[in-house]
Structures are given as structure tokens and as C-alpha cells.
Amino acid sequence: MTAGRIFYFAFVIAALVFLVAPLAVIVWASFFADKTLSFPPSGYTLDWYARAWDMEEFARGFVMSTQVAVCATLTSLALGVPASLAIERFRFPGRETLRHVLLAPMYVPAIVAGAAVYLYYIQVEIATTLQLTATFPGLLAAHTLVALPWTMRLVTASLAANGSLAEEAARSLGANAFQTFFYVTLPVIRPGLIAAALFSFIASFTELEMSLFLVGPGKTTLPIAIVNYLEWNLDSTIAAVATVQIFIIGTALLVSDRFVNLGKAF
Amino acid sequence: MLEGKTRLRAGALVFPALLLVAVFLLAPIGLILRFSLDVYDPSTLMKGVFSAENYVKLLKDPFYTGVLLFTAQVAALSTAVCLLLGYPVAYFISRSPSEKLRSILIILTVLPLLMGNAVRSAAWMVVMGSNGMINGLLLALGVINEPIKILYTPTAVVIGLVSVLMPFAIITLQSVLDSIPVSLEEAGRSLGYSPLRTLWAVVMPLSIPGIVAAGAICFCLAMNAYATPVLIGGPSVHMMGPLVFQQIAKVGNWPFGSALAWVLMMVTLVMTVISATYLNRKYF
Numbered sequence: 001m002t003a004g005r006i007f008y009f010a011f012v013i014a015a016l017v018f019l020v021a022p023l024a025v026i027v028w029a030s031f032f033a034d035k036t037l038s039f040p041p042s043g044y045t046l047d048w049y050a051r052a053w054d055m056e057e058f059a060r061g062f063v064m065s066t067q068v069a070v071c072a073t074l075t076s077l078a079l080g081v082p083a084s085l086a087i088e089r090f091r092f093p094g095r096e097t098l099r100h101v102l103l104a105p106m107y108v109p110a111i112v113a114g115a116a117v118y119l120y121y122i123q124v125e126i127a128t129t130l131q132l133t134a135t136f137p138g139l140l141a142a143h144t145l146v147a148l149p150w151t152m153r154l155v156t157a158s159l160a161a162n163g164s165l166a167e168e169a170a171r172s173l174g175a176n177a178f179q180t181f182f183y184v185t186l187p188v189i190r191p192g193l194i195a196a197a198l199f200s201f202i203a204s205f206t207e208l209e210m211s212l213f214l215v216g217p218g219k220t221t222l223p224i225a226i227v228n229y230l231e232w233n234l235d236s237t238i239a240a241v242a243t244v245q246i247f248i249i250g251t252a253l254l255v256s257d258r259f260v261n262l263g264k265a266f
Numbered sequence: 267m268l269e270g271k272t273r274l275r276a277g278a279l280v281f282p283a284l285l286l287v288a289v290f291l292l293a294p295i296g297l298i299l300r301f302s303l304d305v306y307d308p309s310t311l312m313k314g315v316f317s318a319e320n321y322v323k324l325l326k327d328p329f330y331t332g333v334l335l336f337t338a339q340v341a342a343l344s345t346a347v348c349l350l351l352g353y354p355v356a357y358f359i360s361r362s363p364s365e366k367l368r369s370i371l372i373i374l375t376v377l378p379l380l381m382g383n384a385v386r387s388a389a390w391m392v393v394m395g396s397n398g399m400i401n402g403l404l405l406a407l408g409v410i411n412e413p414i415k416i417l418y419t420p421t422a423v424v425i426g427l428v429s430v431l432m433p434f435a436i437i438t439l440q441s442v443l444d445s446i447p448v449s450l451e452e453a454g455r456s457l458g459y460s461p462l463r464t465l466w467a468v469v470m471p472l473s474i475p476g477i478v479a480a481g482a483i484c485f486c487l488a489m490n491a492y493a494t495p496v497l498i499g500g501p502s503v504h505m506m507g508p509l510v511f512q513q514i515a516k517v518g519n520w521p522f523g524s525a526l527a528w529v530l531m532m533v534t535l536v537m538t539v540i541s542a543t544y545l546n547r548k549y550f
Binding site: 020026039082107108118209250 | 272273275276277279280282283284286287290291292293294295297298301351352354355358369371373374375377378380381382383384385386387388389390391392393395397398399401402403406429432433461462486489490492493496497507510511514515520523524527528530531534538
């Protein structure tokens with residue numbers, strides 16, 4: 001091995017360490033026994049996890065984030081799967097434009113989208129007296145928007161990869177559109193569907209910028225509870241909360257890796 | 267008849283999703299475009315006029331022009347660092363010998379990305395804080411006698427942003443590098459080029475679309491960043507994303523906040539068009 005190659009490998013490893021190491025450090029710090037954060041620790045404890053759960057904003061934020069993410073995932077699948085089917089299986093003018101419009105929530109900056117939706121909700125409230133800001137349905141609509149592009153991307157990719165031959169065969173044998181979808185299409189795209197659900201869940205669970213505008217006092221999501229706490233404190237409690245989120249997202253990723261090749265999902 | 271039926275069916279399938287995006291994204295963005303052309307009034311919030319006042323204020327008021335310029339500088343610097351650090355990693359992933367290794371490397375790259383901005387910023391705060399890991403390490407080694415200030419500086423913001431953006435740069439560059447046949451590099455080598463010269467003279471020029479696209483994505487995400495400037499930059503670092511939030515949610519100056527949001531929106535649109543144009547310019 002030449003010196004150049006050694007330098008090249010070391011560079012690549014250093015860059016990857018730079019990306020991953022902070023996460024490892026915060027997981028490590030969640031077990032420190034010291035009252036104030038200090039490196040290296042004098043000992044280890046699990047107390048911070050109990051303390052984090054006892055703090056109402058984190059427990060509530062966790063429950064809220066889970067509820068919103070589950071509902072947003074289901075809504076996003078209910079809207080995104082039919083739309084993916086239309087885009088991949090039908091030929092009609094404006095198909096590509098439609099695809100871009102449905103992926104748009106991924107490209108519009110979250111802080112801009114959050115500001116826009118917030119002011120829009122207030123206008124709707126003035127016009128109809130229907131409250132949307134600081135409500136669950138209002139937050140859910142925004143989170144569905146965040147989840148939709150992930151659903152669309154993974155489901156359209158799965159439909160495209162599998163082709164429509166089997167569906168055409170089923171139709172020619174007399175199956176109707178619904179039978180074809182439930183007995184032929186659905187089983188084939190199941191892995192893509194599961195990955196879509198998991199990624200939609202992750203996108204919603206970690207959403208921060210849009211939610212900032214849309215949550216109300218006492219009704220925040222976990223990422224917002226983390227940001228609010230970090231404005232004044234930096235200790236092992238927040239490390240424990242972050243570790244819980246890392247664990248949840250990591251599990252979702254591991255599960256989706258069983259269904260789709262993550263290396264090709266991006 | 268048959269074609270009409272197909273269109274109707276496709277329309278029915280796509281309609282609910284389209285409605286969601288139209289009602290909850292496109293309409294709101296249109297609304298704030300209108301708001302951005304209105305004028306703030308402390309008693310009635312908005313005067314209901316058409317004026318370019320907010321955009322002029324952004325370009326004339328030294329404080330806001332400073333925020334815009336500072337944000338653009340931080341974004342440009344972070345983007346440059348991302349491309350420099352990300353390119354070798356992307357090349358390594360693209361040319362990795364086994365499919366398994368490739369998968370592992372891509373997962374390692376996107377893992378921090380998927381953890382979310384709140385957790386990633388928290389992690390960097392634990393690393394860079396005054397009682398954080400770097401200071402702890404340097405104190406223990408006797409390199410320094412008292413904690414040095416890393417967190418709450420512009421440098422810390424750039425470090426934080428680079429870690430947020432680099433996965434995007436790596437993934438974009440890697441997909442373009444994948445499309446460059448290895449045979450071209452072999453041709454370069456057989457002409458007696460060194461590996462480095464092959465990279466510079468053969469691979470680099472062909473990957474320019476990827477570099478432009480990755481640069482555009484990184485710049486755009488850095489301009490719009492919120493969590494990193496707020497948490498890692500602290501109160502003394504002023505950037506566009508937090509300013510939008512502050513003007514709309516805290517100050518209540520909707521017209522000016524909307525104008526700031528639309529400036530970010532325009533930057534994003536321009537960058538998206540640039541990256542899409544270059545990515546479509548496929549050489550193979």
C-alpha cells in the first residue's frame with residue numbers, strides 16, 4: 001500500500017467518524033453519574049432516563065410525537081399509495097409535473113413552509129372561527145405533508161421496479177381493478193410499502209421547523225421539547241432523551257433494512 | 267372513451283394527495299407572497315396595500331443586510347467544506363469493492379441525517395460545550411488550563427452545518443460518480459497516468475454536474491438552517507432561518523417575516539433549478 005492510499009483511507013474514515021461520533025458521544029454522556037456534565041465521567045448510572053421520563057415535557061412530547069407520527073404515516077400511505085399508482089401505472093399528460101408537485105414538500109424549506117402554514121391557519125381561523133394552530137389536526141396536516149414525499153418516493157420506486165406484467169395478466173384473466181390491486185400489486189410492493197411507512201414515521205417523528213410554528217403550550221413534540229430544554233440546559237438528562245430518540249429511529253432503520261436495500265433507497 | 271376513463275381513474279387516485287399539497291402547502295406559500303407585499307401596522311397588523319417596502323428594508327437596513335450576507339457566507343463556506351470532505355468519501359463508496367461494504371457506508375452516512383436536527387444539534391453541544399468532550403479531553407491532557415469557547419461561535423455553526431449537509435453532498439456525488447464507467451479510469455491508467463492524475467483529468471471533469479448539484483443542495487439547506495444556528499450558534503449568531511421565526515412568531519411583523527421567507531424561497535428555487543439542470547446533463 002502506498003502512502004497516498006493510506007492517506008486516502010484515513011481521510012475517508014475520519015470523515016465518517018466526524019459524521020457519526022457526536023451521536024456516540026451523546027449516547028455515552030447519557031450514562032454519566034456526575035450531576036453536571038463532565039468528561040471523563042466519575043462513574044455511570046441509568047438515573048437520567050428515569051429523571052427524563054419524570055419530566056412532564058419530555059414524557060408528553062414523546063407521546064405526542066408518537067401519536068402524530070403514527071397518524072401522519074397512515075394518512076400519508078392512504079393518500080400516497082393511490083397517487084403513486086396513478087403516476088406509475090397510468091399514462092396521462094402532466095404526469096411528470098404532478099410527480100414534482102407531490103414531491104414539493106421535500107424541496108420547500110421547512111422554516112418557510114412552517115411560517116406559511118402558520119399564517120394560513122390564522123387566516124382560516126379568522127374566516128371560519130375553526131381553530132387550527134396549536135391543535136392536533138393542524139399539526140397532523142403539516143406532518144402528513146412532510147411524510148408524503150417519502151411515501152411517494154419509495155412506493156413509486158417499488159412499483160417501477162416490479163413492472164406491470166402480472167397486473168395485466170390478472171386483468172386479462174378477468175380480475176377487476178380492486179382484486180388486481182389487493183391480490184397482485186399489494187403483495188409485490190409490500191417491502192416498499194413497509195419502508196415507506198418507516199421512513200414517513202422517521203420524517204414526522206424528527207420534524208422540527210414546521211412544528212415550531214404549530215404547537216401550543218403544553219402540547220409540544222419531542223424535538224421541540226429537546227430544543228426548548230437546550231436553550232437553558234446541557235446535561236445528561238437531555239443526553240438520555242436524545243438517546244431514546246436515536247434508539248427509536250435506529251430501530252426503524254434496522255427494520256426497514258430488512259425490507260429494502262437501504263444503500264439503494266437514497 | 268377508453269382514454270377518458272383512464273384519465274378519470276388516474277385523476278381520482280391522485281386527487282386526495284394533490285389536494286393536501288395544494289391546500290396545505292401551495293396556498294399558504296401563495297398567501298405569504300401576498301403578505302410580503304403588504305405593510306406592517308402596529309395596531310391592525312397589516313394595511314392591506316401593495317408595496318415593495320419589506321424587500322427594500324431587507325436591502326437597505328444594515329442589520330438585515332448583514333444577516334443575509336452573513337448567512338450566505340456561512341452557507342458558502344459550509345458548502346465548500348462539504349464538497350472537499352465529501353468528494354473522497356463519495357468516490358470511495360462509489361468504487362467500493364463489495365455491495366455489502368457499500369451498503370454499510372451509505373447507512374453510516376445517512377444515519378446521523380435521519381436522527382433529526384434537534385438530536386444532532388444536542389450531540390454537537392455535548393461535544394463542543396464548555397464542559398463538553400473536547401474541552402474535557404484538552405483539560406485532561408493538559409493542553410489548556412481553562413475551557414476554550416467553541417460553542418456559540420460562527421466556527422461552531424460551520425462545523426455543525428457541515429455535519430448536517432455532508433450526507434446530502436456524499437449521496438448526490440456518489441450517484442453521479444456511479445454513472446462514470448470505471449473503464450475510463452482504466453484507460454487513463456493505461457496511458458500512464460497516476461491514480462491522482464486520473465482522478466483529476468478524467469473523473470473530476472465528468473463529475474462536474476454532481477459537484478454543482480451537491481453544492482446547490484448544500485447551499486440551499488444551509489441558508490434555511492434553523493436548529494444549528496439557534497442551538498450551536500447561540501443568541502449572538504444571527505441567521506435567516508431563525509430571523510423568519512422571530513419576525514413571524516415572536517415580533518408579529520407578518521409582512522416583513524413573509525418577505526424574509528420569500529427571499530429564502532427564491533434562493534431555494536434558483537438552486538433547485540440549477541441542480542436539476544446540471545443533473546439532467548448526463549454524459550452517459
